Amino acid sequence: MRHLLILACSQRKRSDADSLPAIERYDGPTFRLLRRFLRKQPSARLEIYILSAKFGLIPSDYQIPNYDQRMTKMRSRQLQPEVIAKFEDILSAKSYQKLCICLGQDYFLALDKYDMLIKSGLAVRIATGSLGKKLATLHDWLYGKPPELAIRQAVVPQGKASLKGIEVVLTPAEVLDLARQALVEGKGNPGCYQSWYVLVGDRRVSPKWVVSLLTGLPVSAFHSSVARRLLQQLGVEIYRE
Structure with missing residues (x-):
């Protein structure tokens, strides 16, 4: 062809x-x-x-x-x-x-x-x-297919993760609950993502936005790949368009 x-x-x-x-x-x-x-x-x-x-x-x-x-x-x-x-x-x-x-x-x-x-x-x-x-x-x-998500194979969910000295210990359900509440409160810019996203209910949100909620760090303080790795360490599913 x-x-x-x-x-x-x-x-x-x-x-x-x-x-x-x-x-x-x-x-x-x-x-x-x-x-x-x-x-x-x-x-x-x-x-x-x-x-x-x-x-x-x-x-x-x-x-x-x-x-x-x-x-x-x-x-x-x-x-x-x-x-x-x-x-x-x-x-x-x-x-x-x-x-x-x-x-x-x-x-x-x-x-x-x-x-x-x-x-x-x-x-x-x-x-x-x-x-x-x-x-x-x-x-x-x-x-003819999306790229393989290497971190999906490399990262084993541990239930905890840290970023710049900030430790996060939450279950996937707790992470999604926090994100859901932040959506209700209109915090930040959750829809600003490129390819990878987290599903909160039926809404797609930026992994960096979620990690910013969990750590209190601005989204400019870390890369998207770091955000995805942290969420996977917590057991949160990451999806790709």
């Missing part, structure tokens, strides 16, 4: 003086994820096109210099006719079974009306939202 990926260029680039293939020049998180996938599965039947503010819609092996040009709404609208024409050529040249489009809002303007070109039988996945959500969607599309 041949798959097609269209993703935005990144502001972060390698600074090599010589021209590089676009997939090597751009060095943002999506490109690191993509290159890691290609190293693991070099025989994947995946064709990649990159939407560049300077060069338009280019194949991943297109040689480009180091440059600095940001995508704006105006630039995206300027590019739209040639980008749509190129997209139509790509779809006409080969038969694809799956398509993933991973673009920010400004970039998406250049693909306006792309859906009119989608042929029957082509499964389309759009990666939207925060960077974390786009990365999660792209990962799942590339690999």
Whole structure:
């Protein structure tokens, strides 16, 4: 099965003086994820096109210099006719079974009306939202499944955990009761999460928000991975979108 990926260029680039293939020049998180996938599965039947503010819609092996040009709404609208024409050529040249489009809002303007070109039988996945959500969607599309949660295998629930010298000794039910009460009281920003979440009743909440409740520490004081590990040490289930 041949798959097609269209993703935005990144502001972060390698600074090599010589021209590089676009997939090597751009060095943002999506490109690191993509290159890691290609190293693991070099025989994947995946064709990649990159939407560049300077060069338009280019194949991943297109040689480009180091440059600095940001995508704006105006630039995206300027590019739209040639980008749509190129997209139509790509779809006409080969038969694809799956398509993933991973673009920010400004970039998406250049693909306006792309859906009119989608042929029957082509499964389309759009990666939207925060960077974390786009990365999660792209990962799942590339690999065909969510990433394994390594800490689920490595962490044995102990009924207690500590963070920055603060010890927490609570059962999973007690943790969820505290979170439920905090929701009623409107504390903090429970819905601010990227991919991983805790279920409190039927509501999805941020693991960092829960750990902030338990420790009194601000969410900026620790990483998401630390929050997930602490909750798993307490036996609290962590879910992934």
